[in-house]
Amino acid sequence: MNTAVDMSRFVRSENIEALPPPNLARGPVAWVRENLFSGPVNTLLTLAVIYLLYILIPPIVDFLFVNAVWTGTDRAACRAETAGHPVGACWAFVIEKINFFTYGSYPAAERWRVNIFFALLALGVGWLLWLKAPRRDLGAIYFFWLFPVLSYILLTGGNVSLGLGFWIKFAVASAVFLAVLAAAAYALKTSMRSAVLIGGGIVAVIGITLALVNVDWGLRPVPSAFWGGILVTLLVATVGIVFSLPFGILLALGRRSKLPILRLASVIFIEFVRGVPLITVLIMANTMLPLFLPADMTVDRLARPLIGVAFFASAYMAEVVRGGLQAMPKGQYEGAMSLGLNYPQMMVFIILPQALRIVIPGIVNTFIGLFKDTSLVSVVGIFDLVKTIEASRIDPNWAAPTISYTGYAFAALFYFIFCFGMSRYSLGVERRLATGQKR
Amino acid sequence: MKKAIVSIAFGLTASLLVAGSASAQATLASVKQKGYLTCGSNTGLAGFGLPDAQGNWTGLDVEFCRAMSAAIFDDPTKIRFIPLAAKDRFTALQSGEVDVLARNSTVTMSRDTQLGLDFPAINYFDGQGFMVRKKLGVSSAKELNGASICTQQGTTTELNLADYFRANNMKYEVVAFATSDETFKAYDAGRCDAFTTDASGLYAERLRASNPDDHIVLPEIISKEPLAVAVRHGDNQWGDIVRWTHNAMLNAEELGVTKANVDQMKGSDNPEIKRLLGSEGKFGEAVGLTNDWAYRIIKHVGNYGESFERNVGEGSKLKIKRGLNAQWTKGGLQYGIPIR
């Protein structure tokens, strides 16, 4: 009996609390061990990286924040000997010049127009990039037609005063154009109505555009020589994308076409542009474009690099779009054809919507490249952001050792925010598309 | 079908563009019709052509354009300035993008005869010089053997430099940049021992150094650089307006007519002043302007001496002496051709 009683002392009447798992299997220490110190090589690597960071990070933080100068009106604030302490980034310089960096020499009283341009641009970009936005077809019309026209009027002041003679010529040319279309429709025995509608639409769009820029809106004209800074950077990028997407699609279709001459022309254009550096294209646009035009016709200084950038971006866009076209399964083409759709209908309604959708990441990546490349227009003397910084950093009022680094840091931050944002966006779309395809 | 429509539309717009602009005429007439003068100017050279942050232009060359605008419109502000880089300036003038080029451009025989340009008025006699740091202890360009020299590429400066060092049997290292800004920045950062450009440019650039007093301009002038205002070859009336705008300003200085006293001087009995200010003779009408053209210039801009002092002379930051640009009566080369 006794024994039984004794025995019962060893029998638990209830479960004791389970021990936590060994401390090293999870938690920060285990994680550190697993990921940073799992072997001698790894440990060495980790230590080396820590040392590298120790060398790099504190000076950068010191420069950007700790020793930075935030207020001041001239170089005295940013020179160590006058400020009396070590001087890092001279943000006061950026703050004082921020209007110049944003608008260039755009007249101060008219800068609200540039602000509206920025807002319109943001609206258009947001509309197109947000995949679930309502009425994205309207968005496309807005971005590729209404927005450019409005921007042109806002930034230049519009009022190009075309004159009565021009309108008469325009009316005659439109009439001839419509007549040719009607005749073609008659000869081809296709619907007269649609031909006239299409022709009338084209004439109307061109006419409305011309009429809009012709109207005197009461805005003071601002020649493009005064534009500068972020305004020009965004403008070059916008023109690049507005022009390159449609033109790139046409080129890609041309390259995939069965018509040999059309294909050859597209291939030559694409490979030529992709084979040369942008800077040579810009120099060519700058020096050769005036030569190729009639003697009494001139192209605006800002328009020349815009044309160069637009052509350059088109070739790269064409290759991205071609990737999308090639990725379309053959069944899509055959299905469209079996429905009796002709080539334009097949492309516009079946192939392109799908193909463009899958290459959105590629398009955005091309746009990132384009956005970075806009800085090259400064080499041909256009006052973009980089050029305004280059011009400001030799201002004797602000002559101080860290001015150049500060200016470049500001520009780097600007470009980084835009490009990094876009690359994250394209990654997001890529993931979404990937899940879509998994189903 | 769509492609065809697109190409037709493209051709249509192209032909419209061409049609819309095809109208060549005399420069003066087209300037009057436009209502403003387009003036090719420097992208930024203190004393000659420099825009401030608000886009207001100042400088000797800029005031020349203002004088022309005053003579034509009785208003010195009817101008659009087109900043031009060295390499674009002549094409811009040739193509008609600018009506007149007042952008410290050296006139040479080849430019005058081969580029389809005329240079009716030399508004500044210049020459190429060197700037060095004081602490190098150099006092003559002849001591620059073995030096690194920063220069702007594609200019006569670059060629003169090579000639000068070759002629004096000296060695040097050239560092060439595309723009004057980059060139001077590199010099200021210590990349080169010396910086070379037109002497006037040296004084202007020195202002932009982190510490202007650290630098000196060496006395040697290694080339002749007559800086002139250029127009297209073949439009003689327009060339005459440029030539006589300059001479009116010179004569005004010689005769003592200034911006301040021009109204007073209008009543002067001096026949030379009377001819200058248009109360005698019809000199203005002969070049397509009004007879009080010179009065307008002096009223709105001033005479050559005033413009010089205000922009590059002792009254400015540059503090350049008149030197070669003094009146001929004071030992300089500026010689106003008589108006009669």
Add this chain to the structure above:
Amino acid sequence: MQTAISQASPPKKSFLYDPRVRGIFYQVLLVCVVAYLFYMAASNAIENLRRAKIASGFGFLENTAGFDISQTLITFSAAGSTYGDAFVVGLLNTLLVSAIGIVFATLLGFTVGIARLSTNWMVAKVAMVYVELLRNIPLLLQLLFWYIAVLGPLPQPRDSYVMGAGFFLNSRGLFMPRPIYASDAWVIGAAFAIGVVGTIVFRRWAKKQQESTGRQYPVGLATIGLVLGLPIAAWLVLALANANPVSFDLPVKGTFNLRGGMQILPEFVALLVGLVTYTAAFIAEVVRAGILAVSKGQTEAAGSLGLKPGQTLRLVVIPQAMRVIIPPLTSQYLNLTKNSSLAVAIGYPDLVQVFMGTVLNQTGQAIEVVTITMGVYLTISLVTSFVMNIYNRRVAIVER
């Protein structure tokens, strides 16, 4: 079936509905439009050139240049050299910076790309930050930064850093001894060539031996011995037998600057550093994508065979990844070459700076100069893609 179809004769259609006819029509239209545009451009250009009295043709290449260039791989002087020589100088400078840049960008790019996939969390993150930072900032800005970063801290020539053995560093660049070869120095070069050829032959032989017998030979050791040992031996023999075959011209201080020796320009260094770090970020992404494309089973199989991680990477993963890596890698090399044209912003005398800058401005012959310059880049691109196509055909996986 067949008869049924042939019986239903197609409705008579206008020949205009024939897609072939339409195709021809569109193409003729295109040719007409393009030809018209070219014709307009050409006639305008001829008229404009005549009016501006600009010469045309390529005769200007024979004219005396009259300007100097800071870095020349061939002898060049303002007096004796022509614009054609200036073109060659620019081209060689472009090729030099591109070739050196490609080597370093590959090394750095592979390192960063592999680091991004490292199991070491910290290494992977640092590599990621590097890639994201460098990729999202314009190269031009980076070059401008590197130029002042290189130029800023360096002393004036009088206070040069003396690094010993004839090496000096100052704001004019890095100065080092220049080798002067005696007449019999070619023997050393020949020894080096023999070493390289010998290595290749030995490697092939060793590989064959290993495949047939399984025996391994010390390939690495033999390589070092042949490539380095032979030239050194040749040098020693020459030095003992005769006067020193290679002597050095040391830089010495002059009035302004160091004289003699070899000089590496700060512009070159800034351009090289900028191009290498920027391109490496892109190469890293290419490498990462390539390695991820090799299926995990390959790594696991290699592990189960007892290969160490380093060996797995070197012998199993990289060779397979190379198939994916090479095409985009080549296009990065091309990008680097094209991007070297940004030299114009920091004054390094590359093809664009010398030829499209100075020569274009001095001669005014825009059409010829632009055509030649673009032709050069285009040729480089086309030749590279031609070689790439051949390579791709060779390495394409042969399905069994």
